[in-house]
Amino acid sequence: MADVVLPRTLVELFPGAPRRLEVQAPSVGAVIDRLDATYPGMRNRLLDAGPQIRRHLMVYVDQERAGLETPVAAGSEVRIIAAVSGG
Amino acid sequence: MRVLLLIGTRKGVFVAESDGGREAWRLRGPLTSGTWAFNDVCYRPPAGAAPVGRIYAAGSSNWYGPAVWWSDDLGATWEHSSAGLTYGDAGPAVADAWSLALAPGGETLYAGVDPAGLFRSRDEGATWEHLPALRAHPSRPTWQPTKAGLPLHAILVHPTDPRRLWVAVGAGGVYRSGDGGDSWERLPDAGGPAVLGLALAPGGAADRLYQQSRHGVYRSDDGGASWEDVSAGLPCRHGFPVALHPRDRETAYVVPRDDAPGGGRLAVWRTRDAGGRWERLDRGLPAGPVHTRVLRRGLASDGLEPAGVYLATFSGRLFASPDEGETWRTVAPYLPPILSLTAATVDK
Numbered sequence: 001m002a003d004v005v006l007p008r009t010l011v012e013l014f015p016g017a018p019r020r021l022e023v024q025a026p027s028v029g030a031v032i033d034r035l036d037a038t039y040p041g042m043r044n045r046l047l048d049a050g051p052q053i054r055r056h057l058m059v060y061v062d063q064e065r066a067g068l069e070t071p072v073a074a075g076s077e078v079r080i081i082a083a084v085s086g087g
Numbered sequence: 088m089r090v091l092l093l094i095g096t097r098k099g100v101f102v103a104e105s106d107g108g109r110e111a112w113r114l115r116g117p118l119t120s121g122t123w124a125f126n127d128v129c130y131r132p133p134a135g136a137a138p139v140g141r142i143y144a145a146g147s148s149n150w151y152g153p154a155v156w157w158s159d160d161l162g163a164t165w166e167h168s169s170a171g172l173t174y175g176d177a178g179p180a181v182a183d184a185w186s187l188a189l190a191p192g193g194e195t196l197y198a199g200v201d202p203a204g205l206f207r208s209r210d211e212g213a214t215w216e217h218l219p220a221l222r223a224h225p226s227r228p229t230w231q232p233t234k235a236g237l238p239l240h241a242i243l244v245h246p247t248d249p250r251r252l253w254v255a256v257g258a259g260g261v262y263r264s265g266d267g268g269d270s271w272e273r274l275p276d277a278g279g280p281a282v283l284g285l286a287l288a289p290g291g292a293a294d295r296l297y298q299q300s301r302h303g304v305y306r307s308d309d310g311g312a313s314w315e316d317v318s319a320g321l322p323c324r325h326g327f328p329v330a331l332h333p334r335d336r337e338t339a340y341v342v343p344r345d346d347a348p349g350g351g352r353l354a355v356w357r358t359r360d361a362g363g364r365w366e367r368l369d370r371g372l373p374a375g376p377v378h379t380r381v382l383r384r385g386l387a388s389d390g391l392e393p394a395g396v397y398l399a400t401f402s403g404r405l406f407a408s409p410d411e412g413e414t415w416r417t418v419a420p421y422l423p424p425i426l427s428l429t430a431a432t433v434d435k
Contacts, residue, residue: 009122009150013167044169045151049180056150082150 002072004031007057007082010046014039023078028059029068031078046080056083088432090389091161092397092418093142094405095125095427100144102162103418109395109409112418118162123148125156126185126238127384130431131193139433143212145184145198146426153184155198155212161433171215172198172206188242190249197268199239203230203256205268218268221254226273230259233281240383241285245294253296253311255282261298263311277314278302283383284329288336297339297362299329299383304341306362317362328386332411333394337361340388340396340412342381350376355386355398357412371415372398372406379404382426389430399425 001022011017017039025031029051036043048054051068059066060079072078092103092112099117119125125146132140139161147153156167173181179202186199196208198215204222206215221239230237237257245251252264253274260280262271277298284299294310303318304326318324323343332338338359345351354369379402389395398406398415403422406415 007150009120009148012120013151015164041154041168041170044154044172045148048152049173049176049178051176054150054152 001074002031002076002078004035005077005079006035007080009082010042010080013045014042017042024074025072027068027072028061028066028070028078031072032068057081058083088434090391090395091130091431091433092387092405092407093128093130093144093429093431094399094419094422094425095128095144095146095384096403096423096425097124098423099123100125100128100142100156100162101419101422102142103405105407107391109389109391109407110416112407114419115162117423118158119144119156119165120148122150123156125426126183126240127187127427128429129187129189130429131189132431134193140431141211142431143187143189143196145187147183153181153200155184155187155196155208155215157212168213169215170213171217172200174204174217182236183238185238185240186242188244190244191246192249195249197242197244197252199242199254201236201238201257203237203239203259205239205242205254207268220264220269221262221271224262224271224273226259229280230256231280233258241282243285243287243296245287246289251294251310253285253287255285255298257281261285261311274311275313277305277307277316283327284341284386286329286331286339288331288339289334290336295336295361297329297331299326299341301325304329304339304362315362317358320365321356326381327383328381330386330388330396333388333390335359338411340386341365342386342398344380347376350378353377353379353381353398353400355396355408355412355415368408368412369415370413371408378402384427384429385425387428387430390432395430397428397430399428401425 088107094101099121101116144156154167154169183201241255243253258281281301288295303324305314379400385399405418
């Protein structure tokens with residue numbers, strides 16, 4: 001299981017969604033798909049056409065900047081951050 | 088009887104509420120996330136036994152992209168979706184949701200986006216389908232962006248024939264469809280392609296449209312096939328919004344720009360003869376100079392008798408007139424920049 005941390009401005013769009021949750025998935029893209037299965041519509045909030053991670057969002061896996069293909073290991077931390085410039 | 092002003096701002100949706108007298112207002116908000124900007128808000132009256140109708144709001148977040156939001160409890164709780172609100176992974180990416188319109192009966196909802204295109208939902212906003220004919224129109228290469236981007240910023244649906252649609256594109260003119268959006272006719276420009284406000288007048292056998300563009304105020308009595316310049320008597324040809332009386336197709340309201348040195352004066356101008364003569368309405372509006380703008384959806388009317396008229400500025404001030412524009416009072420002085428304004432009446 002990976003430890004996934006979501007931005008406050010995202011979870012407030014999905015009543016009941018926690019800031020931090022555990023997800024089992026092999027890559028960042030797969031983590032997002034799992035999030036979308038639990039919170040329908042979350043994928044569209046995170047990804048733009050392409051698909052690619054939206055421009056003002058950043059994803060880190062174990063503190064390294066990550067893309068959709070980046071592998072996620074058991075025990076990893078996946079942190080999604082809304083850039084300050086986005087507000 | 089309650090009157091609701093649905094207010095789309097740079098920082099969420101607000102609602103102001105009054106009784107039929109429309110003198111005292113109570114403000115709630117932001118009711119959505121305050122990190123989203125809402126370009127358009129509309130209200131679908133209740134169907135069947137539902138106590139209240141549904142608020143729809145279209146907008147975007149810099150972080151999370153565009154979506155259409157809705158609330159079935161007058162703004163207390165919301166859902167949102169952008170499922171299908173896309174041109175596909177080959178793009179272009181949809182940057183913003185700009186305009187909404189309900190077909191008569193309320194079962195079909197249209198949304199216009201930036202870059203300009205028209206989408207339709209037949210399941211109350213949950214999923215969307217692109218109507219590709221507009222973007223396939225041979226005139227599309229002539230579309231030019233404005234300062235606001237290249238949005239499909241206005242959608243009109245005929246009140247009794249839902250196949251008849253009009254849309255306005257950034258600086259790309261006005262289009263008309265007679266078949267629900269399967270094919271489009273590029274209507275002639277009235278002054279130029281930079282249409283800002285577009286409205287369909289109530290009643291009458293012929294389709295009467297009013298438009299405010301960068302070049303003036305115009306009226307069409309043939310559904311947009313031809314336009315008459317009705318700007319004479321206004322202090323400036325350029326403005327953004329046009330709003331209409333709910334029943335009298337001769338009455339329209341505009342807000343001409345006033346860029347006088349040192350600051351302009353805020354005023355609404357009204358015609359009661361379809362643009363023949365205009366009168367200035369400013370009783371109760373600030374007497375001193377104002378340094379703000381009223382955007383294309385910053386002017387609205389309600390359906391009561393006499394009609395209420397509402398004015399919202401980009402500096403976040405909202406005014407109401409319960410008497411068709413004769414007198415004005417401040418509803419809210421310090422809102423975020425107001426992008427859109429809609430009046431709805433609720434029975435309960």
